[in-house]
Amino acid sequence: MVEVHLWSGLRSLTGGQQVVEVEAKTTGDLLRELVKLHPQLQAPIDAGVSIAIDGRVIASGLTEPIPEGSEIYLMQRLRGG
Amino acid sequence: MALDDRKSEFTFVGTRPNRPDGLDKVTGRAKFGADMSAPGMLHGAILRSPHAHARIVKIDTSKAEAHKDVKAVVTRADFADVPFKPGLEGEFWNVLENVMAGEKALYDGHAVAAVAATSALAARDALKLIEVEYEVLPHVTDVDKAMASDAPVIREGAADYSVPEGMHPNVVRYHESGHGDVEAGFAEADLVIEDSFVTEATHQGYIEPHACLGMLGNDGKGELWCTTQGHWIAQKTCAALLGIETSQLRVTASEIGGGFGGKTTVFIEPVALALSRKANRPVKLVMTRSEVFRATGPTSSASMDIKIGMKKDGTISAAQGVFRLQGGAFPGAPGDMTAMCAFAPYNLTNVKQVGYDVMANRPKQAAYRAPGAPMGAFAVESVIDELCKKLDLDPVDVRLKNAAYEGTKASYGPRYERIGLVETLEAAKAHPHYSAPLKPGQGRGISCGFWFNHGGETSVSLSLSEDGSAQLMVGTPDIGGSRASMALMAAEVLGIPYENIRVTIADTATLGYNDVSHGSRVTYASGLATIKAANHAVEKLCERAAASWGIPTDAVKWENGCAVPSGPNAGDFDPRPLADITAHMGSTGGPISGHFEATPEGAGVSFGTHIVDAEVDPETGKTAITRYTVVQDAGKAIHPTYVEGQYQGGAAQGIGWALNEEYIYGEDGRLQNSIFLDYRIPVASDLPMIDTVIVEVPNPGHPFGVRGVGETGIVPPLAAIANAVSHAAGVRMRQLPMSPPRILAALKDNG
Numbered sequence: 001m002v003e004v005h006l007w008s009g010l011r012s013l014t015g016g017q018q019v020v021e022v023e024a025k026t027t028g029d030l031l032r033e034l035v036k037l038h039p040q041l042q043a044p045i046d047a048g049v050s051i052a053i054d055g056r057v058i059a060s061g062l063t064e065p066i067p068e069g070s071e072i073y074l075m076q077r078l079r080g081g
Numbered sequence: 082m083a084l085d086d087r088k089s090e091f092t093f094v095g096t097r098p099n100r101p102d103g104l105d106k107v108t109g110r111a112k113f114g115a116d117m118s119a120p121g122m123l124h125g126a127i128l129r130s131p132h133a134h135a136r137i138v139k140i141d142t143s144k145a146e147a148h149k150d151v152k153a154v155v156t157r158a159d160f161a162d163v164p165f166k167p168g169l170e171g172e173f174w175n176v177l178e179n180v181m182a183g184e185k186a187l188y189d190g191h192a193v194a195a196v197a198a199t200s201a202l203a204a205r206d207a208l209k210l211i212e213v214e215y216e217v218l219p220h221v222t223d224v225d226k227a228m229a230s231d232a233p234v235i236r237e238g239a240a241d242y243s244v245p246e247g248m249h250p251n252v253v254r255y256h257e258s259g260h261g262d263v264e265a266g267f268a269e270a271d272l273v274i275e276d277s278f279v280t281e282a283t284h285q286g287y288i289e290p291h292a293c294l295g296m297l298g299n300d301g302k303g304e305l306w307c308t309t310q311g312h313w314i315a316q317k318t319c320a321a322l323l324g325i326e327t328s329q330l331r332v333t334a335s336e337i338g339g340g341f342g343g344k345t346t347v348f349i350e351p352v353a354l355a356l357s358r359k360a361n362r363p364v365k366l367v368m369t370r371s372e373v374f375r376a377t378g379p380t381s382s383a384s385m386d387i388k389i390g391m392k393k394d395g396t397i398s399a400a401q402g403v404f405r406l407q408g409g410a411f412p413g414a415p416g417d418m419t420a421m422c423a424f425a426p427y428n429l430t431n432v433k434q435v436g437y438d439v440m441a442n443r444p445k446q447a448a449y450r451a452p453g454a455p456m457g458a459f460a461v462e463s464v465i466d467e468l469c470k471k472l473d474l475d476p477v478d479v480r481l482k483n484a485a486y487e488g489t490k491a492s493y494g495p496r497y498e499r500i501g502l503v504e505t506l507e508a509a510k511a512h513p514h515y516s517a518p519l520k521p522g523q524g525r526g527i528s529c530g531f532w533f534n535h536g537g538e539t540s541v542s543l544s545l546s547e548d549g550s551a552q553l554m555v556g557t558p559d560i561g562g563s564r565a566s567m568a569l570m571a572a573e574v575l576g577i578p579y580e581n582i583r584v585t586i587a588d589t590a591t592l593g594y595n596d597v598s599h600g601s602r603v604t605y606a607s608g609l610a611t612i613k614a615a616n617h618a619v620e621k622l623c624e625r626a627a628a629s630w631g632i633p634t635d636a637v638k639w640e641n642g643c644a645v646p647s648g649p650n651a652g653d654f655d656p657r658p659l660a661d662i663t664a665h666m667g668s669t670g671g672p673i674s675g676h677f678e679a680t681p682e683g684a685g686v687s688f689g690t691h692i693v694d695a696e697v698d699p700e701t702g703k704t705a706i707t708r709y710t711v712v713q714d715a716g717k718a719i720h721p722t723y724v725e726g727q728y729q730g731g732a733a734q735g736i737g738w739a740l741n742e743e744y745i746y747g748e749d750g751r752l753q754n755s756i757f758l759d760y761r762i763p764v765a766s767d768l769p770m771i772d773t774v775i776v777e778v779p780n781p782g783h784p785f786g787v788r789g790v791g792e793t794g795i796v797p798p799l800a801a802i803a804n805a806v807s808h809a810a811g812v813r814m815r816q817l818p819m820s821p822p823r824i825l826a827a828l829k830d831n832g
Binding site for chain 2 (some may be wrong): 060
């Protein structure tokens with residue numbers, strides 16, 4: 001199990017929870033599990049999210065492994081110029 | 082991506098050879114967007130709305146169509162949502178709506194129709210024959226007014242899931258993040274300052290206007306030549322907007338005369354293709370400067386409220402920001418990025434940031450170097466400066482005291498990996514500029530800045546020639562000297578001279594998909610891909626050498642451009658240089674190439690610290706920047722001259738944004754200053770020499786330690802200059818640009 005920290009703007013979609021625990025081996029699993037637990041998270045995920053694993057920001061990849069016990073943050077998808 | 086080949090000693094990387102495209106560019110041989118022609122080519126021109134907000138009641142194109150020189154006229158009906166491919170949605174729909182207006186013209190300059198004619202003059206004349214009946218609607222161009230309850234609604238239903246109930250429909254996205262308890266933090270502070278700031282929209286100001294040549298047949302096969310930061314996104318978007326298969330449109334990127342984020346989308350390209358499809362001839366479209374200003378991406382304008390609490394020793398106890406960004410008549414203003422970047426340089430226990438994306442009757446904002454970050458830094462770093470002044474603290478020491486480092490919980494959530502902010506602050510403090518005396522009437526400002534950087538989808542192909550030279554194909558248009566950086570990285574791996582490598586920006590038909598040259602990703606991602614592709618070729622070179630020696634491949638290693646036995650047990654063979662192996666490659670297994678296709682994840686964030694001296698003339702309000710120093714972490718500078726160029730360019734554009742550049746709208750919602758005479762970008766005589774210091778704290782996510790450098794350099798200037806000007810003028814400047822009339826007004830208000 002890993003704890004996924006959401007940005008506070010998402011609390012309205014998770015019944016006030018800002019940290020959600022999921023079973024996930026990859027970034028793709030993680031997003032699927034989040035939606036399973038909180039279906040309303042589908043909208044922000046569809047709009048684009050990045051996932052930080054122990055500080056390393058995964059911009060879009062769904063196959064990145066998630067080590068047990070790592071610190072996970074969901075972030076809005078980054079855009080650049 | 083596991084990086085087991087990290088390198089810290091270099092032969093070619095870190096040197097400063099001439100850029101491979103230099104001669105072409107100084108002799109005029111380089112072909113830019115408008116330099117391409119084709120037999121039978123027509124010239125296009127676009128009719129634009131003179132109204133900021135109007136319903137298009139009727140468009141009558143019959144007179145234009147009847148003109149002898151006109152070969153095609155298109156309106157929205159000629160694009161994909163009707164009748165070719167109904168149901169275009171999301172960003173594709175937004176781009177289409179921007180490329181050619183549908184039911185409403187949403188801003189002054191919005192395209193409503195286009196013609197193709199036998200000459201550019203005939204095309205422009207024919208526009209006058211198109212009759213458009215408008216029903217003019219109320220408009221709004223200011224971000225705060227666009228959020229007010231009485232603001233005209235630009236588009237119902239544009240808001241996404243994130244917008245809290247009760248907000249005006251022009252608020253289309255909302256972001257909130259942070260950690261700790263800001264109220265408790267403010268209660269602990271010895272001084273709390275709360276202030277508000279405003280910045281106007283600026284344009285990326287690239288010298289080359291948008292230009293393209295499009296050919297599209299009724300069989301759905303097409304060719305497009307255009308100036309762009311990303312020809313695969315141009316291919317994908319044009320195909321969607323025209324209802325054709327992506328792979329049937331081949332797009333070639335011209336040389337690019339500046340982009341800075343503004344050429345990461347399409348404007349005229351789908352129009353040229355639609356005209357071509359209708360006329361069955363190639364169509365060239367070139368924007369005027371006025372069209373560039375009125376209808377292509379400026380930045381967002383911003384309105385921001387900042388509250389920061391500080392203890393007497395300089396510790397920030399809490400920080401809060403509200404950032405409202407106006408991004409034109411479409412969703413997309415980067416209020417979320419502004420919020421996430423604003424406090425990112427600091428190690429904060431209590432922080433909260435809120436960002437709004439607000440629509441108004443202006444052109445669709447486009448990315449501009451570190452989109453959203455410079456405005457937020459301006460507001461936050463101004464308040465920190467004011468706190469330092471009131472508490473009599475040194476501004477660099479205060480930033481060092483609060484600076485984020487490896488393991489700090491970032492204001493936007495996760496903990497930082499290895500970062501180099503502290504090193505930039507220490508280098509700034511040690512720089513002679515920081516301790517140099519100021520003359521009367523001068524002020525000094527400093528600011529930190531942060532940007533995320535990006536990886537993105539990347540394909541690179543490298544092929545070796547029989548004579549031992551190499552061709553490298555990359556898919557990221559060279560917007561800042563990247564061909565030189567790519568050649569240096571390939572030379573480093575292959576062990577052959579820089580001059581023996583030719584780097585080509587491949588078209589969409591000859592290489593796999595590549596994301597746009599944006600997000601400071603090129604030297605990071607295309608560079609990583611180049612290193613991996615070169616390594617792939619080296620593996621094959623080692624295989625050929627091993628076969629010729631009759632030993633296992635793993636008994637061969639690559640050293641200084643030669644295959645050599647990996648140790649005494651591998652056998653005693655003379656080194657085989659690369660050219661010796663490639664000379665026989667046709668008969669020893671065939672051509673040798675290397676490839677890499679992936680989405681590198683690990684771009685590594687970046688920080689900078691700027692020092693600025695400014696002098697304000699109290700009679701005229703004119704500001705002169707008298708000294709400027711940029712200190713920034715590059716991770717590893719592959720070609721230091723072009724890294725310095727990025728730093729200096731960021732400072733130069735920041736000086737323009739801070740002092741003079743702004744979109745000025747009249748009461749009628751029309752842009753008042755759509756030429757360079759009225760929209761003043763800095764010229765050489767406005768700028769001081771800009772000193773640079775390259776800090777190198779290697780990025781753990783790149784084999785050579787590279788961090789992107791293209792964007793971070795424009796984050797600190799607005800704030801650093803505002804702080805310098807505020808000290809020089811003796812009054813806090815809260816609105817950009819700090820043009821002479823605004824400075825005079827501030828001086829007058831201050832008595």
